[in-house]
Amino acid sequence: MKFPSPSSAEAVIAVSGLSRRFGTRAALDDVSVFVPRGSVLGLVGENGAGKTTLIKHLLGSLKAQAGSVRVFGLDPVGDPVGVLGRLGYLSERRDLPGWMRVNEFMRYTQAFYPAWDESYAAQLLEQFQLDPTQKIKTLSQGQQAKIGLLTSLAYRPELLILDEPSSGLDPVVRRDILEAIIRMVAEEGRTVVFSSHLLDEVERVADHLVMLQRGRVILNGKTEEVRRGHILAVLAFAEPRSGAPILAGAHAVAGYGSEWRVLFGGSRLDLEAAAAGIGARVVEERTPTLDEIMVARAGGKGS
Amino acid sequence: MTAIAWMWRTTLGAMLWEIWGRHSGKFGLQAAALAAGLFCVHCKQHGASEVLGAVLLLVSWCCFITAYLQLLMCCAYVELDAGKAKVGYPGRLLLKPVSTARLVLTPMVFGGVITSPILLVWSEFVLKPLGPFPPFDSVWALMMLLSFFWWMQAVTWSLPLLQTRSLILIVVAVVHLLVAILPVMPIHPSPAMQWAMAAAMLVSAVPVAWMGLSLMRQGSWEGTVLVFKPWSENRLAGLWIRRKRFGSAFGAQFWLEWRRLGLALPSIAVASILAILLIGAVVKRLAGAAPPPEALLSIMVLVPLAIGGAMGQGMANFDLANASLTLPVFISVRPMTNGGFIMAKLAMALATSVLTWLLMAVGAVCFLALLSKGSLPSNPNLAAAGGPMAWVVGFGLVFIFLVLVTWKNLVGGMAAGLTGRRWILTAVSLTKLALLLCVFSLVFWAKVDDSFRSRLLPWLTPILAACLTAKVAVSIAGFTLGLRRNTTTVAAIAWMVGGWLACGLFVSGYAALACIALHHPELWLWLVLGAFLQFPLADLAVSPLALAWNRHR
Amino acid sequence: MQLRISMQDGTPIYQQIVEQIKYLMAAGRLKPGDDVPPIRVLAEQLRINPNTVARAYLELEREGIFNMRQGSGTTVAQGKPVLPRREKLRLLAEPVEVLLTHARHLDVSLEDVITLVRERDAALQPEVLK
Numbered sequence: 001m002k003f004p005s006p007s008s009a010e011a012v013i014a015v016s017g018l019s020r021r022f023g024t025r026a027a028l029d030d031v032s033v034f035v036p037r038g039s040v041l042g043l044v045g046e047n048g049a050g051k052t053t054l055i056k057h058l059l060g061s062l063k064a065q066a067g068s069v070r071v072f073g074l075d076p077v078g079d080p081v082g083v084l085g086r087l088g089y090l091s092e093r094r095d096l097p098g099w100m101r102v103n104e105f106m107r108y109t110q111a112f113y114p115a116w117d118e119s120y121a122a123q124l125l126e127q128f129q130l131d132p133t134q135k136i137k138t139l140s141q142g143q144q145a146k147i148g149l150l151t152s153l154a155y156r157p158e159l160l161i162l163d164e165p166s167s168g169l170d171p172v173v174r175r176d177i178l179e180a181i182i183r184m185v186a187e188e189g190r191t192v193v194f195s196s197h198l199l200d201e202v203e204r205v206a207d208h209l210v211m212l213q214r215g216r217v218i219l220n221g222k223t224e225e226v227r228r229g230h231i232l233a234v235l236a237f238a239e240p241r242s243g244a245p246i247l248a249g250a251h252a253v254a255g256y257g258s259e260w261r262v263l264f265g266g267s268r269l270d271l272e273a274a275a276a277g278i279g280a281r282v283v284e285e286r287t288p289t290l291d292e293i294m295v296a297r298a299g300g301k302g303s
Numbered sequence: 304m305t306a307i308a309w310m311w312r313t314t315l316g317a318m319l320w321e322i323w324g325r326h327s328g329k330f331g332l333q334a335a336a337l338a339a340g341l342f343c344v345h346c347k348q349h350g351a352s353e354v355l356g357a358v359l360l361l362v363s364w365c366c367f368i369t370a371y372l373q374l375l376m377c378c379a380y381v382e383l384d385a386g387k388a389k390v391g392y393p394g395r396l397l398l399k400p401v402s403t404a405r406l407v408l409t410p411m412v413f414g415g416v417i418t419s420p421i422l423l424v425w426s427e428f429v430l431k432p433l434g435p436f437p438p439f440d441s442v443w444a445l446m447m448l449l450s451f452f453w454w455m456q457a458v459t460w461s462l463p464l465l466q467t468r469s470l471i472l473i474v475v476a477v478v479h480l481l482v483a484i485l486p487v488m489p490i491h492p493s494p495a496m497q498w499a500m501a502a503a504m505l506v507s508a509v510p511v512a513w514m515g516l517s518l519m520r521q522g523s524w525e526g527t528v529l530v531f532k533p534w535s536e537n538r539l540a541g542l543w544i545r546r547k548r549f550g551s552a553f554g555a556q557f558w559l560e561w562r563r564l565g566l567a568l569p570s571i572a573v574a575s576i577l578a579i580l581l582i583g584a585v586v587k588r589l590a591g592a593a594p595p596p597e598a599l600l601s602i603m604v605l606v607p608l609a610i611g612g613a614m615g616q617g618m619a620n621f622d623l624a625n626a627s628l629t630l631p632v633f634i635s636v637r638p639m640t641n642g643g644f645i646m647a648k649l650a651m652a653l654a655t656s657v658l659t660w661l662l663m664a665v666g667a668v669c670f671l672a673l674l675s676k677g678s679l680p681s682n683p684n685l686a687a688a689g690g691p692m693a694w695v696v697g698f699g700l701v702f703i704f705l706v707l708v709t710w711k712n713l714v715g716g717m718a719a720g721l722t723g724r725r726w727i728l729t730a731v732s733l734t735k736l737a738l739l740l741c742v743f744s745l746v747f748w749a750k751v752d753d754s755f756r757s758r759l760l761p762w763l764t765p766i767l768a769a770c771l772t773a774k775v776a777v778s779i780a781g782f783t784l785g786l787r788r789n790t791t792t793v794a795a796i797a798w799m800v801g802g803w804l805a806c807g808l809f810v811s812g813y814a815a816l817a818c819i820a821l822h823h824p825e826l827w828l829w830l831v832l833g834a835f836l837q838f839p840l841a842d843l844a845v846s847p848l849a850l851a852w853n854r855h856r
Numbered sequence: 857m858q859l860r861i862s863m864q865d866g867t868p869i870y871q872q873i874v875e876q877i878k879y880l881m882a883a884g885r886l887k888p889g890d891d892v893p894p895i896r897v898l899a900e901q902l903r904i905n906p907n908t909v910a911r912a913y914l915e916l917e918r919e920g921i922f923n924m925r926q927g928s929g930t931t932v933a934q935g936k937p938v939l940p941r942r943e944k945l946r947l948l949a950e951p952v953e954v955l956l957t958h959a960r961h962l963d964v965s966l967e968d969v970i971t972l973v974r975e976r977d978a979a980l981q982p983e984v985l986k
Contacts, residue, residue: 040905061635063855077855079789085638095632097622099562110548111555112637178903186896186906200863204904224868283961287866 010073012037012159012191013058017067020053020215027053029215030067035193035208037158040185042206042223043195044290046298049212051195052092055163058193059089071159085113087159088152092167094144098137102130102147106154113155121154128176142173149177153184160184162194166201174201181205199290203227209290213298223290231264231271232288235280247274252296263288263296314401314409318380326377333373333421336366340429348432353751358744365736367425374418375452380410381459392460397520407460407513411453422448440486446501447483451476453508461515470574477578479504552639556647557654564617565655568607568709572659575606576666583670600667604705607659611712616728618648618713619720628723628853635854641847642791645721646798649714649843656709660702704813707806711838718845723853767832774841781844790847803840810834857886857893861902869904873912881921881932882980892922892930919947 013035020028028050035041043051056062057069060076060083069076076083097105106125110116125132128146136144145165152160162181166174178201184190185205196202202209202223209226211219219226235245240257247253249270252263260280264271268285275282288296323330343359343366381391396406426441454475462468482500485491492500549555579599622631634644719731749756778800785791814830859876861869880886895913899906913930916922923933959969 040907059636060855080854081638081640083638084636089632089636091632093632097559097631097633107548108555108559111550112552112639175903179900182899182903182906183896186899201903203863204861204869204902207905207907227866227868289863 010037011035011070012072013041013193014070014073015054015057015067018054018057018064018069019066020050020057020062021065026215028057031212031215031217032067033210033217033220035191037191038189039207040192040205041194041208041210042202043193043210043212044197044199044202044294045195045212048214049298050215051212052163053215054212055161055193055195058161059084059087086157087161088155088157089160090145090148090152090162090165092164094141094148096136096144096148099135101133101135102139103132105136105147106132106151109151110154113157115157116155120156121150124150124153124180127180142169145169145173145177149180153180156184156187156190158190160190160192160194162192162196164195164197166196166198174198178205199294203290211294211297218297219293226293227287227290229265229267230288230293231266231268231285232292233262233264233271233275233282233286234284235260235262235275236283237280245278245280247278249274251293252299259283263292265297314405318409318413322377329373329377333370336370336373337421337425337429339363340366340370340425344429344432355744357747358740361740361743363429367430370425371422371448374421375455378410378414378417379452379456379459380414381456391462392516392519397516403513403517403520407509407516411456411509411512414452414456415449418452419445419449443486443497443501444483446505447479450501450505450508451479453505453512454479457508457512457515460512461519470570473571473574552637553643553647553650556637556639556644557650560647560651561654563620563622564614565651565658567617568611568614568655568659568713569662571610572607572662572666576603576663576670579603580666580670580673584673599670603663603667603670607663607709608705608712611656611659611709615713615716616720618652619717628720628725628728630723630850630854640790640792640795641850641854642785642795644850645717645791645843645846646795648717649798649802652710652713653706656706656713659709660706663705664698664702700813700816703809707809707838711806715839715842718842718849721846721849721853723856763829764832767829767836771832771836774836777841778844781841781848785844785847788848788851790851795847796844799840799843803835803838803843806838807831807835810838857898859898859902861904870908870912870915873909874915877912877916878921886932888932888934890932892932894929 011034013033015031015033018028018031019026031050031054033041033054043054045051053062057064058071058076060080063077071083072086074082100108102125106121110118110121128143128150130139130143130147130150136147139147149162149165160181165177165181169177181192181194182205185192192205194202194206206223209219209221209223210217221229230251234255235247237245237258237260241260244253244255245260245262247262247264249266250262250264253260255261264274266274271285272282340363343363347356347359380393392406399406422445423441426444430444431441455472458468458471458475462471482504485497485500486494491497549558579602583599619628621634716731716735719728722728745759749759782791782796786793786796811827811831811834814827814834818824818827818830857877857880859873861872865872867875877886886892892913893901895906895909899909902909913922913924917924921933922930924930955969959966
C-alpha cells in the first residue's frame with residue numbers, strides 16, 4: 001500500500017483569501033487552506049469560530065463573498081454536480097429525512113451516485129447494526145450519525161467532509177465511527193476533512209491541523225509540527241511576583257508566587273532566551289497536548 | 304405589591320405577557336385590518352358605486368379572513384417542537400405542576416375572551432353593514448368562529464402527528480361550515496335545534512381537548528399506531544416501497560416528491576367524493592329527492608382545483624416536517640442540478656393531478672349511478688351533443704383540461720417559495736392578490752358600465768399580447784441565465800417549453816370548439832392569449848434560478 | 857501485538873509505536889520471523905491515521921528491524937539489525953541526552969545514573985535469554 005508523498009499531491013481543496021460576513025459579524029476573515037490529496041485535515045476551534053461556515057463554503061451552500069474556493073479544481077457554486085458527486089458529507093445536526101426508513105434512504109441516495117458499492121453498503125449496515133426497516137426519526141442520535149456516515153461512505157467518495165461527527169455520541173458509537181473513517185483513509189487517494197471538539201480524536205487521525213478563532217486561521221500545519229512548536233514550561237523566579245509575568249511568545253500564563261506555568265510558542269532556545277530576558281529560569285518543560293494548545297491560544301493572553 | 308405586578312405573576316398574566324411579546328407586531332396587523340374594514344364600510348355608506356362597493360366587500364372579507372386566521376395563530380397557544388417535528392401544546396408547560404384542566408382551560412378561556420370582542424366588532428361594524436351576505440346573527444357567527452377556534456386548539460394539542468391532524472382539521476372545518484350555513488339553507492332544523500347544535504359543538508371542544516392533552520401528557524401517543532388505520536403510514540408505505548433500485552437520480556427524486564406530497568391531493572379528492580356522496584344520500588333521505596346533480600358535480604370539480612391552488616405553496620417545500628423554506632441538507636448536498644429538482648416536482652405535480660382526476664371520474668360515475676339515477680344523461684342539452692362517442696371524447700377533453708388546470712395551480716407559484724426567503728413569498732403573494740383585485744374590479748366595472756366596456760374591449764387584445772410578450776421575454780432571459788450558470792439543462796428547458804406549448808395549444812383547440820359551440824367566435828383570440836398567459840412558463844424558467852439562490856446563499 | 861498510544865505523552869505517535877515495538881522485541885514478546893499486522897489493521901486497532909503507522913513501519917524498516925515485502929506482508933527481520941556501529945550510537949545519542957537532561961534537572965549524579973542503567977539492564981536481560 002502506497003501513501004502519496006506531499007510533493008506528488010494536488011490540492012483537493014484550495015481555499016484562498018476567503019472572507020464572509022453575516023450582517024456586521026465577520027464569520028470568516030481571509031482564510032486560506034490547502035488540503036493535498038490523501039491527507040486528513042482536522043479543523044478545530046471553539047464554537048462560533050467559523051468551522052461550519054468554512055465547510056459550507058466547500059459544499060457550495062454559501063457563496064464566497066471575497067476570495068475563492070476550489071474543490072477538485074472546480075467551483076462548488078458554479079458546478080454543484082461535479083463537486084458534490086465526488087464528495088461525501090455528514091453534517092453536525094444530521095439533517096436526515098425523518099419519515100424515510102433506513103433502506104429507503106439508502107436506495108434514494110444510491111440513485112445519485114453511480115459508484116455506490118452495494119456490498120460495501122450492506123457490510124457497513126451490518127457493522128453499524130442498523131435495522132433497515134426502521135424509520136430514521138425513531139433512531140437514536142448515534143444511529144442517525146451512523147446512517148448519515150453510511151450513506152456518505154458507501155460510494156467511496158474521493159473527499160469526505162465531516163462536521164463534528166462525534167458530537168452528542170457515546171464512546172462506543174464514537175469508536176465505530178472513527179474506525180469507519182480510518183478504514184476509508186487507508187484507501188488510496190481518499191481525503192478527509194473533519195471538524196471536531198474532541199482533540200484527542202483529531203490528534204490521532206489528522207495529518208494536518210487548521211485552527212480557527214473568530215474567523216481567522218491561527219494555526220495551520222502538520223499535527224506533529226504544531227505540537228512540537230509549543231512548549232509547556234514552568235518558570236521559576238527568584239522572588240515571588242504579584243502579577244503574571246509578560247513573556248513574548250507566550251499564549252497562556254498561570255500560576256502563583258514565584259512559579260508560573262506558561263504555554264510558549266516557539267523552540268526551546270527561544271523559550272530560554274525569553275525567560276532569561278525577564279529574569280526567570282526554566283525548571284520543567286514538556287510538549288503540551290493539542291487540547292492545552294487550543295485552550296491557551298483560544299483564550300488569548302492569560303488563562 | 305401593585306396590581307400590575309401581581310397580575311404579571313399569575314398564570315394568566317404570564318400568558319398575556321408571552322403572547323404580547325411574541326405577536327405584538329401581528330396585533331398591529333390586526334388593528335390595520337380592522338381599520339381597513341371600517342374604512343370600507345365608511346366609504347360604502349357614504350355613497351360608492353356598485354363596482355366600488357363590490358370591491359370594498361371583497362377587500363373587507365379578505366381583511367376579515369386574514370384577521371381571523373391571525374387571531375387563531377396568535378392565541379392558539381401552539382408551539383413547534385422542531386426537534387421532534389411536532390406542533391402542539393408547548394412541551395415545557397406539560398411538565399409544570401399544574402392540573403391538565405388548568406392547562407386546557409386557561410388558554411381556551413383566555414383565547415375566547417380575547418377573540419370574542421374582536422370578532423363581535425368585526426361582525427357588527429364591518430360585515431353586517433357591508434353586504435347582504437351573510438344574513439345571520441352576530442352571536443351565531445361568533446359561536447361558530449369560537450367553536451372552530453376551540454376545536455382547532457383541541458385537535459392541534461391532542462394529535463402530534465402532522466398528516467392525520469391536517470385531515471381531521473379539514474373535516475372539522477367542513478362540518479363547521481355546513482352547520483354555519485344551516486340557517487340560510489332551504490331545508491333546516493328549527494332555530495332552537497340550531498342553537499342547541501352550536502352550543503353542543505362549542506362546549507364539546509373542551510372535554511376533547513382535556514382528554515387529548517392528558518393523553519399527550521402521559522405520553523400515550525408515543526410510538527402508537529395511528530388511529531385511522533387506512534391512513535396509516537405503514538400501510539401506504541407498504542404500497543409504495545420499491546424493492547428494486549431506482550433507475551436514475553430523477554426517479555429517486557420523483558419518488559421523494561411523491562412520498563412527500565403525492566397522495567395529499569388524491570386523498571382530499573376521495574374525502575370530498577365520500578363527503579358529497581354522504582351529503583347527497585342524507586339529503587335524498589330527508590328531502591325525498593336528490594339534490595341537483597349539476598350543483599354537486601360542480602362542487603366536486605371545484606374542490607381539487609381550489610385545494611390544488613392552496614397546495615401550491617407546499618410544492619416549494621422539500622421536507623414537510625420542516626416548515627421553513629431553507630433547503631434541508633440532504634437535498635442541497637445531492638449532486639443534482641437545480642433544474643433536475645424542478646423537473647421532479649413538475650413530474651410529481653402532473654402525476655398527482657392525473658391520479659386525482661381519475662379518482663374524481665370514478666367518484667362522478669358512482670355519484671351518477673347511485674344518486675341521480677339517469678337524471679343527467681336525460682338532460683336535453685347534453686343529449687343534443689350527439690351519441691356516446693361524443694360523450695366519451697367530451698369527457699376525455701374535460702379530463703385533460705382539468706388535469707392541466709390542476710397542474711398549473713400546483714406549480715404556478717413555486718418560484719417565490721423556492722427562493723427560501725419569506726419576505727419574497729409574502730411580497731409576491733400580496734402582489735398577486737392586488738393584481739387579482741384589480742382584474743376583478745375591472746371585470747366587474749366592465750360588466751356593469753357599458754361605456755367603459757366598449758372603451759376597454761379594443762384595448763384587450765394589445766394588453767394581453769403585451770403581457771404575453773413580457774412573459775416570453777422573462778422566460779428567455781431566465782433560460783439563458785440558467786444555462787449560463789449551469790443550473791438547468793437543455794433537456795429540462797425543452798420539457799418546460801414543450802409542456803407550455805402543448806397546454807396552450809390544447810386549450811386553444813378546446814376553446815375553438817367551445818367558441819363554435821356557443822356561437823361566440825370573437826372570444827377565441829382572447830381565450831388563446833389568456834391560455835398561454837395562464838400556463839406557467841416564466842415561473843418555471845425562474846424556478847431553477849430561485850432554487851440556486853436558496854441553495855447557494 | 858498490543859500497543860498503547862498516549863496522547864498526553866510529548867512524543868509523536870509514530871515514535872511511540874517505534875519505541876514500543878522495540879521494547880516488545882527487547883522483552884522477547886516479538887521474535888524474529890513473527891508476522892506483524894498490516895498497516896491498515898494496526899491503524900484501525902489503535903484508531904489512528906494509517907499514515908502515522910506507515911511512518912513508524914518505514915522507520916523500523918530503515919533501522920533494519922522490519923522486513924516489508926509486497927504481497928506477503930511485514931515480518932520481523934531475522935537476526936540482528938544490520939547497522940554500522942556509528943549509526944547505532946547516533947541513534948542512541950538522543951535518548952541518552954534526554955536521560956541526562958532529566959538527571960540534571962533532578963540533580964542526580966552521573967554515578968547514580970550509571971547504576972540505574974545497570975539495574976534496568978539486568979532486569980531486562982532474563983526475558984531475552986528465555
